[in-house]
Amino acid sequence: MEFVLDQLIAFANSLYTLASDPLTYLYLVASVFLGIVFGALPGLTATLAVTILTGFFGNKFPLEQSLIALIGAYVGAIYGGSYPSILLNIPGTAASAATAMDGHPLAKEGRGGEALGITTTASFIGTLFGAFCLLIFVWLLLLVAKNIASPEKALLALFGILLSGTLMSQDLVIKGWIAGLIGLAMAMVGMDPILSEARYTFGWSYLLSGFQIVPVLMGAFAIPQILDGMRAAVGGAAPLPVGRIVPRLREVVRHFPGILRSGGIGTGIGALPGVGEDVAGWVSYGVAKSVARDSSRFGLGSLRGLISAETANNAAIGGALIPLLVLGIPGSPPAAALLGALKINNVIPGPTIDPALIVHIVAILVMASLTMFLMGLFTARVFILILKLPRTVFLPVVLVLTTIGSFSVGGGINDLFLMLGVGFAAYAMTAMKYPIAPLVIGVILGGLFDETFRRSLLISDGDLSIFITRPGAAILVALNIALILSQIPAARRLVAACLPKSPAIGKD
Numbered sequence: 385m386e387f388v389l390d391q392l393i394a395f396a397n398s399l400y401t402l403a404s405d406p407l408t409y410l411y412l413v414a415s416v417f418l419g420i421v422f423g424a425l426p427g428l429t430a431t432l433a434v435t436i437l438t439g440f441f442g443n444k445f446p447l448e449q450s451l452i453a454l455i456g457a458y459v460g461a462i463y464g465g466s467y468p469s470i471l472l473n474i475p476g477t478a479a480s481a482a483t484a485m486d487g488h489p490l491a492k493e494g495r496g497g498e499a500l501g502i503t504t505t506a507s508f509i510g511t512l513f514g515a516f517c518l519l520i521f522v523w524l525l526l527l528v529a530k531n532i533a534s535p536e537k538a539l540l541a542l543f544g545i546l547l548s549g550t551l552m553s554q555d556l557v558i559k560g561w562i563a564g565l566i567g568l569a570m571a572m573v574g575m576d577p578i579l580s581e582a583r584y585t586f587g588w589s590y591l592l593s594g595f596q597i598v599p600v601l602m603g604a605f606a607i608p609q610i611l612d613g614m615r616a617a618v619g620g621a622a623p624l625p626v627g628r629i630v631p632r633l634r635e636v637v638r639h640f641p642g643i644l645r646s647g648g649i650g651t652g653i654g655a656l657p658g659v660g661e662d663v664a665g666w667v668s669y670g671v672a673k674s675v676a677r678d679s680s681r682f683g684l685g686s687l688r689g690l691i692s693a694e695t696a697n698n699a700a701i702g703g704a705l706i707p708l709l710v711l712g713i714p715g716s717p718p719a720a721a722l723l724g725a726l727k728i729n730n731v732i733p734g735p736t737i738d739p740a741l742i743v744h745i746v747a748i749l750v751m752a753s754l755t756m757f758l759m760g761l762f763t764a765r766v767f768i769l770i771l772k773l774p775r776t777v778f779l780p781v782v783l784v785l786t787t788i789g790s791f792s793v794g795g796g797i798n799d800l801f802l803m804l805g806v807g808f809a810a811y812a813m814t815a816m817k818y819p820i821a822p823l824v825i826g827v828i829l830g831g832l833f834d835e836t837f838r839r840s841l842l843i844s845d846g847d848l849s850i851f852i853t854r855p856g857a858a859i860l861v862a863l864n865i866a867l868i869l870s871q872i873p874a875a876r877r878l879v880a881a882c883l884p885k886s887p888a889i890g891k892d
């Protein structure tokens with residue numbers, strides 16, 4: 385109890401520090417607004433919003449201001465995807481796909497304003513739920529993480545890459561792993577972290593420092609979306625009309641138990657490395673439908689279904705930051721972009737991270753969610769007007785912002801070459817149904833895997849048994865093997881055959 389009280393006092397002090405600085409409000413309003421716009425415009429994503437701001441802020445601003453902008457954009461974009469989902473039946477982001485299931489039928493019934501209002505409230509509560517879970521549970525995990533050495537770090541990095549590759553359908557999981565291994569190979573380029581020798585640079589001095597994170601993020605996430613959007617460029621759609629947006633208190637109270645359940649599901653799913661907010665939304669929606677007394681309205685305009693999806697995908701933000709801060713493994717693609725920003729500012733997430741920084745991040749997350757809530761309720765009609773913009777207007781603007789963000793990192797014209805090279809390669813991979821998130825996570829976690837794996841072998845004089853003689857490492861080896869076997873149909877059939885079958889229930 386004393387531990388929790390100390391945490392809350394530290395959080396209150398951090399919140400007061402943020403609230404007393406006028407710049408906080410400027411950065412929050414601007415970044416949350418930008419995030420909502422990126423979430424609301426189909427074709428743009430939360431990952432892209434965070435990536436572009438990473439390029440602009442980088443290490444040119446104080447870390448606190450960078451975090452305010454990046455987390456504000458993250459929160460705003462996950463929420464902003466609900467606008468086109470409800471009013472156009474077009475998910476603005478992958479995280480809002482489940483929102484469209486019941487949001488659009490409600491809008492067609494003339495209840496679009498009600499749907500937006502309850503969505504905004506559910507998103508706000510879900511984000512707060514995830515933030516406070518981050519505040520409390522991250523410390524318990526940090527105590528465990530302090531006993532993690534190089535073998536465990538290497539296996540955790542490998543687990544994150546493999547897990548992110550399993551998010552495709554069962555038939556395409558191999559492509560997800562291939563993408564992750566490509567990212568892992570890209571992370572090997574540059575100076576050897578142990579022997580300080582150049583690797584795979586082919587005489588190009590620019591590559592001595594490896595593939596820069598920001599141009600890789602920009603190229604992998606932005607260029608394919610821009611090219612796809614321009615190919616399918618159409619005029620702005622006409623969203624359905626809305627009425628009253630501010631929700632009634634009795635509706636919020638009536639659905640509060642479901643909001644808390646969805647918040648717990650979203651936080652738990654978000655904490656799985658590489659999974660993301662979209663999976664949290666669908667899982668929560670499925671649970672809500674399965675436990676509902678009457679599920680006949682699900683898919684036809686159910687507030688319960690809408691709330692379950694939107695609460696969970698926002699609660700997953702706090703969940704995704706738990707493995708990011710404790711292990712250095714991002715819980716979602718936007719968290720991967722955030723990890724890139726932390727590394728640019730020489731902040732290495734993991735057991736050695738400054739505890740005060742975690743509390744500060746939670747305080748920023750709370751203020752960003754409050755900003756999102758107020759903007760969502762009182763400026764919603766502005767974002768509805770933005771939905772009418774055709775892609776041919778906003779996608780070239782995004783391209784310019786992406787180019788400026790990559791160029792401003794400091795590598796000059798070479799960063800643009802890298803961004804375009806990665807972008808066209810990612811576009812080709814997307815066309816062949818290869819996922820891009822595992823590639824980026826492989827680039828980010830590859831350096832950690834490379835250094836810790838080889839350091840472990842140096843400690844053991846090349847003996848691989850170090851990965852099974854340490855209890856924590858042995859558990860992680862088992863998890864990696866189980867993850868791989870779970871994706872092999874023959875292995876799954878064998879496990880199913882070995883499990884005892886429940887006896888058939890017959891008549892007496």
